[in-house]
Amino acid sequence: MPELPEVETIRRDLVSRIVNKKIASVEVKKPKLVKNKLKDFINALKGNKIRDIKRRAKLLVFVLSDNKYLLIHLKMTGQLIFCQGKAITGGGHPFAVSKDWQLPNKYSHVIFTFSNNSQLFFNDLRQFGYLKIVEEKELLKILNDYGIEPLTADFTLKNFKNILSKSRTAIKTLLMDQKQIAGLGNIYASEVCFSAKVKPDRPANTLKEKEIKDLYRACNLILKKAIAKRGTTVNNYVDASNRQGSFAKLLQVYGRAGRKCRRCKKGTIVKTRINNRSAYYCNYCQY
DNA sequence: CGGAGTGTTAGTCG
C-alpha cells in the first residue's frame, strides 16, 4: 500500500507523538509478523524509549534508546495508527473515532502501549508486513542494500543516468526496483513516466538524454508534491492519524483506465501489465 | 459461485 510519500507522512506524524515515549508493554497477536524470537522482541522493547524515527525507502526505523532499532515494513496493507484515549489526534485537531472504527480491530496484530497509556497499533489485513529488532551492524547492512534515496543528496542526475544506462528492463519496473532507486512503488512509477512523457515499457537503456532528465525531475517533483499532500489514498490507506492522503486527486494516470488524458486531451489512459504489475499510460502523448 | 486483481518484496529458477 504505502510508498515513499505515505511512509514519510506516517513517520512525521509519529515522530511528534511518540518520540521520547516509554514503551510499557507490547502485545503480539500474530507472532509470524515478528521476525525475532517473540521473547527477545518483547524483552527488547519493554521499558525502552523511542529516541527517533527514521525512514529509508519504504522502511521505518525506530531508534531505541539502547542502540537497538525496530524496523517496521508495512508492505501492501500495513498501517500504524496512534491512539491516545478515545481520540485519534491528528494535525492538532483531535477528532473522535467513529463507532465502526474501533481499535484494536481484527487486523491489529501488534499493539504497543506507552507509559502514559497511549497506544500504537500495527494493523495489517494481508499480513505481509513485518517488525524486526536489529542491532546496528545488521541495520547498516539492510540500509546499504537499498539503492539511491530520492530527495537526498545521493539522488543526482548523474547517478540516475548511470542506473538507467545499465539496465534494459522496462523503465517503470526499474523505477520500482528498491535496490536501484529506493521508495517508488506502483502508483508513483506510472505517474513519473507520464510526467516525463515516457511509455512505461521502454527499456531503460534506450531512453534519450532529455527523457532521462525529465524522468529525474518528475521523481523529485511528484514525490515532493505527494508528501505535501500527505500521500495518496486509493482504497483504504490512512496515515498515522487515520486520515486520508489527498494526492489521489492529483493522479494523472493511475486508476484512470478508459478516461481522457488530462494533459493532451486527445489520448485515452490505457491499462497494461508490465512484469506482472499494472501500468497506466496515455496512448497519445507518451512515447 | 470462481477467478482475477490489489499499493510489496524475498526467494527461486533459468
Place this chain on the structure above:
DNA sequence: CCGACTAACACTCC
C-alpha cells in the same frame, strides 16, 4: 549477475 516470475494473505469486484 540479471531478469522474470511466484508466493505470502485476505478481501473486493466482475
